[in-house]
Amino acid sequence: xxxxxxxxxxxxxxxxxxxxxxxxxxxxxxxxxxxxxxxxxxxxxxxxxxxxxxxxxxxxxxxxxxxxxxxxxxxxxxxxxxxxxxxxxxxxxxxxxxxxxxxxxxxxxxxxxxxxxxxxxxxxxxxxxxxxxxxxxxxxxxxxxxxxxxxxxxxxxxxxxxxxxxxxxxxxxxxxxxxxxxxxxxxxxxxxxxxxxxxxxxxxxxxxxxxxxxxxxxxxxxxxxxxxxxxxxxxxxxxxxxxxxxxxxxxxxxxxxxxxxxxxxxxxxxxxxxxxxxxxxxxxxxxxxxxxxxxxxxxxxxxxxxxxxxxxxxxxxxxxxxxxxxxxxxxxxxxxxxxxxxxxxxxxxxxxxxxxxxxxxxxxxxxxxxxxxxxxxxxxxxxxxxxxxxxxxxxxxxxxxxxxxxxxxxxxxxxxxxxxxxxxxxxxxxxxxxxxxxxxxxxxxxxxxxxxxxxxxxxxxxxxxxxxxxxxxxxxxxxxxxxxxxxxxxxxxxxxxxxxxxxxxxxxxxxxxxxxxxxxxxxxxxxxxxxxxxxxxxxxxxxxxxxxxxxxxxxxxxxxxxxxxxxxxxxxxxxxxxxxxxxxxxxxxxxxxxxxxxxxxxxxxxxxxxxxxxxxxxxxxxxxxxxxxxxxxxxxxxxxxxxxxxxxxxxxxxxxxxxxxxxxxxxxxxxxxxxxxxxxxxxxxxxxxxxxxxxxxxxxxxxxxxxxxxxxxxxxxxxxxxxxxxxxxxxxxxxxxxxxxxxxxxxxxxxxxxxxxxxxxxxxxxxxxxxxxxxxxxxxxxxxxxxxxxxxxxxxxxxxxxxxxxxxxxxxxxx
Numbered sequence: 001x002x003x004x005x006x007x008x009x010x011x012x013x014x015x016x017x018x019x020x021x022x023x024x025x026x027x028x029x030x031x032x033x034x035x036x037x038x039x040x041x042x043x044x045x046x047x048x049x050x051x052x053x054x055x056x057x058x059x060x061x062x063x064x065x066x067x068x069x070x071x072x073x074x075x076x077x078x079x080x081x082x083x084x085x086x087x088x089x090x091x092x093x094x095x096x097x098x099x100x101x102x103x104x105x106x107x108x109x110x111x112x113x114x115x116x117x118x119x120x121x122x123x124x125x126x127x128x129x130x131x132x133x134x135x136x137x138x139x140x141x142x143x144x145x146x147x148x149x150x151x152x153x154x155x156x157x158x159x160x161x162x163x164x165x166x167x168x169x170x171x172x173x174x175x176x177x178x179x180x181x182x183x184x185x186x187x188x189x190x191x192x193x194x195x196x197x198x199x200x201x202x203x204x205x206x207x208x209x210x211x212x213x214x215x216x217x218x219x220x221x222x223x224x225x226x227x228x229x230x231x232x233x234x235x236x237x238x239x240x241x242x243x244x245x246x247x248x249x250x251x252x253x254x255x256x257x258x259x260x261x262x263x264x265x266x267x268x269x270x271x272x273x274x275x276x277x278x279x280x281x282x283x284x285x286x287x288x289x290x291x292x293x294x295x296x297x298x299x300x301x302x303x304x305x306x307x308x309x310x311x312x313x314x315x316x317x318x319x320x321x322x323x324x325x326x327x328x329x330x331x332x333x334x335x336x337x338x339x340x341x342x343x344x345x346x347x348x349x350x351x352x353x354x355x356x357x358x359x360x361x362x363x364x365x366x367x368x369x370x371x372x373x374x375x376x377x378x379x380x381x382x383x384x385x386x387x388x389x390x391x392x393x394x395x396x397x398x399x400x401x402x403x404x405x406x407x408x409x410x411x412x413x414x415x416x417x418x419x420x421x422x423x424x425x426x427x428x429x430x431x432x433x434x435x436x437x438x439x440x441x442x443x444x445x446x447x448x449x450x451x452x453x454x455x456x457x458x459x460x461x462x463x464x465x466x467x468x469x470x471x472x473x474x475x476x477x478x479x480x481x482x483x484x485x486x487x488x489x490x491x492x493x494x495x496x497x498x499x500x501x502x503x504x505x506x507x508x509x510x511x512x513x514x515x516x517x518x519x520x521x522x523x524x525x526x527x528x529x530x531x532x533x534x535x536x537x538x539x540x541x542x543x544x545x546x547x548x549x550x551x552x553x554x555x556x557x558x559x560x561x562x563x564x565x566x567x568x569x570x571x572x573x574x575x576x577x578x579x580x581x582x583x584x585x586x587x588x589x590x591x592x593x594x595x596x597x598x599x600x601x602x603x604x605x606x607x608x609x610x611x612x613x614x615x616x617x618x619x620x621x622x623x624x625x626x627x628x629x630x631x632x633x634x635x636x637x638x639x640x641x642x643x644x645x646x647x648x649x650x651x652x653x654x655x656x657x658x659x660x661x662x663x664x665x666x667x668x669x670x671x672x673x674x675x676x677x678x679x680x681x682x683x684x685x686x687x688x689x690x691x692x693x694x695x696x697x698x699x700x701x702x703x704x705x706x707x708x709x710x711x712x713x714x715x716x717x718x719x720x721x722x723x724x725x726x727x728x729x730x731x732x733x734x735x736x737x738x739x740x741x742x743x744x745x746x747x748x749x750x751x752x753x754x755x756x757x758x759x760x761x762x763x764x765x766x767x768x769x770x771x772x773x774x775x776x777x778x779x780x781x782x783x784x785x786x787x788x789x790x791x792x793x794x795x796x797x798x799x800x801x802x803x804x805x806x807x808x809x810x811x812x813x814x815x
Contacts, residue, residue: 026145039283039329066138073139073181075158076129079122083160083177086118108173110397112163115175119162121439123155156180161188164195207351209627213634214347219755219767220701223788224339225801226332227316230278231306238265238304239673239696242296244680252684256290258692261324262299268292278320280331299323302696303672315339315701315758315787322693337789337801342694346679349688350627372443374436375418378410382432391427399427399444410436626682633675635750636702643748646671650746664705664746671748672699702754705730706747725749725757760784762791 023029037046090111097107130140139157143149155162161176161184176188184192241262244253259281268275270288281289281299289297305321317338325332332338387403408420408430422428426443430436636643646667653663676695683690704725725747749757756764761777762784776782786792792799 035329043328066141068138068142070181072137073158074134074137075179075181076122076125078125079159082118082122082125086114087177090114111173112171115163117441119155119160122159123151126155126159127151161192164191165198166194167198167201169198206627209631210347210350213350213627213631214343216751216755217343217347217634217698218340219763219790220751220758221339221343221697222337222763222790223315223758224337224342224697224701225316226319226322226334226336226338227307228334229319231318231321233306237669238298239301239669240296241299241692243294244677244684246681246684252681253689254290255294255296256286257689259286259289259297259299261326261329261691262693263320263323265298265300268297280324302693302700303669303676305700317697317700326691333802335800335802335804337799338693339697340789342697345690345694346698349683349686349690350630372420372422372441374410374438374440374442376410376412376416377438378412378416378418378436380430380432380434380436381409381411383407383409386428388428397429399429401425401427408442626686630679630682633679634698634702635752636748637750642671642674645674646746646748660744664744668703668746668748671746672696672703675699675748698751702749702751704747704749704754705744707744758788760786760788760791762786762794763788766790766794 021033025033034046034050037049093102093107093110093114096102097104102110130137130144134140139154143151143154157180159179161179163175164172166172172191172194174191176184176191178184178188241255241258243251243255244258245251260283262281264275264277264279264281267277268289270292275285278300279285300321300323302317302321305317307316307318307321319332319334322332322338324330325336384406386400386406388400389403391399391401402422402424405421405423408422410418410420412418420442422443428443429441430443436442649670650663650667653666654660658666676692676699679695680690680692704727706725726744752768755767756769756773758764761773761782765773765777784791786795786797787800789799789801798804
């Protein structure tokens with residue numbers, strides 16, 4: 001019915017050809033249709049359709065009357081099974097930790113990984129439950145309409161809240177297992193308060209950081225305007241554009257999407273047709289170029305624009321280097337203030353997304369590890385031997401990394417066989433002949449973790465003793481070792497009776513072996529061992545050989561295939577016919593390192609320093625954590641690696657015999673493109689795509705030339721201020737006058753410094769360091785030509801953009 005109403009909206013508009021829409025119209029699809037309407041029919045005719053769409057939306061929303069009632073909140077049945085099973089599986093990691101098989105951080109990571117996977121699977125189960133049983137539920141309609149809400153909020157409502165964040169972004173390993181429908185316990189309410197507090201703190205405090213970044217971008221870009229149609233021969237090179245990929249090779253932004261709205265910088269051969277240079281790339285042409293040139297092409301860019309490289313009069317870019325106006329789908333107009341648009345486009349997502357934590361309540365969200373799970377139960381069969389080796393995978397799990405691709409067959413009891421293909425580099429978590437349960441994890445990638453909004457933070461971890469005793473070590477393998485501490489407190493000694501009971505459960509008993517039987521040894525002090533395929537008993541009496549001083553490693557073997565398990569590791573203190581006294585041992589898994597204590601046999605007390613190790617702990621990588629990284633690139637912090645690469649690249653080209661101009665320009669452009677890609681990746685990790693041209697406008701303003709001591713003779717010319725930082729074109733222009741080659745090197749300065757060294761003094765003085773800027777301007781007798789937007793507003797003059805710029809074109813030419 002909605003499709004009929006919606007298509008009638010287009011049919012009733014006589015100015016458009018009628019066409020029928022037969023697809024689910026969420027926010028993204030509606031955006032695509034609006035863009036298509038604007039490009040095909042223009043803004044005026046598309047505006048009439050949008051008016052009808054707005055009226056249709058209001059009318060249908062009033063008649064629908066969608067609301068939420070308690071009866072609409074029905075959790076899927078699998079929730080009651082899945083959540084307790086995950087809790088038991090995570091609880092099992094504590095036993096491995098106490099045995100010294102896991103470090104504390106690996107135990108925490110396994111807990112985080114297990115609950116994160118559980119919430120993802122539960123989210124999929126909720127979607128499947130709605131699609132199959134309750135499609136017209138108000139919750140389903142609202143959450144999946146694309147207008148408001150998402151699956152994360154629905155999961156908290158009817159599934160589980162899951163893992164939470166503390167105020168500094170660290171993940172709390174204890175999840176909230178309840179949903180809002182059933183209510184939270186007191187403990188869960190306190191844990192939930194962490195996330196709520198983080199949302200309030202981020203909204204109140206972190207929004208200021210995003211706003212300050214926007215202000216700095218505005219100041220550095222406020223005078224960047226479209227000045228002319230073509231910048232001439234200086235901007236002919238362009239930038240190389242290809243698919244934007246992450247470190248693992250996954251395509252984040254396609255070449256087709258990046259090419260849309262750009263202008264070609266070189267002729268392109270398409271069949272028998274040649275696309276000349278300076279051709280606008282529309283939707284159709286972008287699709288063809290991406291198909292014929294998958295490795296990328298050169299396009300015009302603000303980074304290589306001749307105007308931005310060093311025009312002495314006014315800052316700006318040309319039409320062809322900028323490309324389309326993204327709001328109109330056509331070539332940008334002369335006089336357009338593209339700098340202000342770029343600054344707002346980069347700063348606005350940071351301002352808005354700081355409140356994302358507030359809306360989701362501090363719940364961890366993202367994408368789970370790349371894993372493969374079994375679709376059903378069966379026996380695992382590998383048809384052939386597989387080359388590889390054992391590795392310690394994510395969270396301390398022992399896996400088998402594949403050197404070549406392999407095939408796994410899971411044979412079900414009903415005779416059905418399922419084949420799985422694993423590529424090279426995958427870590428297998430199962431063995432040949434192992435029984436596989438439904439949804440059991442079969443393999444995972446070798447990467448430690450690949451979460452969209454979860455990062456890793458490197459930090460040292462201090463290892464200290466939790467109790468007193470004697471310290472000694474036992475090597476597990478060539479990479480790890482166990483530090484064991486014998487506790488001498490008499491309260492930590494355990495006593496076991498020496499009479500062991502053997503109970504057999506089965507239909508057959510004898511002195512022969514039989515496959516498929518299960519033996520269970522039962523005693524109140526021991527655990528159970530079952531599920532043995534074969535077991536052989538050749539004697540009626542089983543003896544345990546124990547001696548005082550012997551280390552009991554949680555089990556004692558005597559006879560063939562017999563294992564008795566104790567609750568704790570320990571050293572046998574005394575032994576008699578009536579009892580065995582075992583001294584408790586605590587163990588810590590530590591790597592072989594010079595930072596771990598090697599003084600064994602000494603008596604230690606609680607809190608004794610044993611060593612230090614470095615680990616990576618997961619933290620929430622939302623926009624709040626990404627903003628300082630983005631700011632560090634824009635401000636060109638000294639610890640950023642691109643500074644060293646810029647200098648090394650410049651002097652490498654000089655040693656190869658290239659000119660100073662070519663070396664400086666090549667090093668600058670490669671570094672600017674590196675910064676563009678790094679900032680783009682930080683935003684894409686948050687699910688935000690910012691057009692490359694906006695970031696390119698920023699980096700074009702922060703790449704300059706720094707004169708060395710020999711080159712400072714240029715400042716002796718009749719200029720208003722010492723030319724310490726200039727552009728390459730200015731250096732070429734001045735050297736042609738004084739007939740000498742200045743010595744300089746390329747540098748990347750921050751946006752704050754770039755705003756303060758702009759021509760004039762009104763703009764920098766209104767930004768920051770007002771007294772310093774005005775004092776320097778007064779001493780040096782500086783002039784301000786009032787070319788920027790801020791200067792015009794301060795003096796109450798019309799800003800020189802848009803139609804006013806067209807009327808003042810003669811003034812710009814004279815300048």
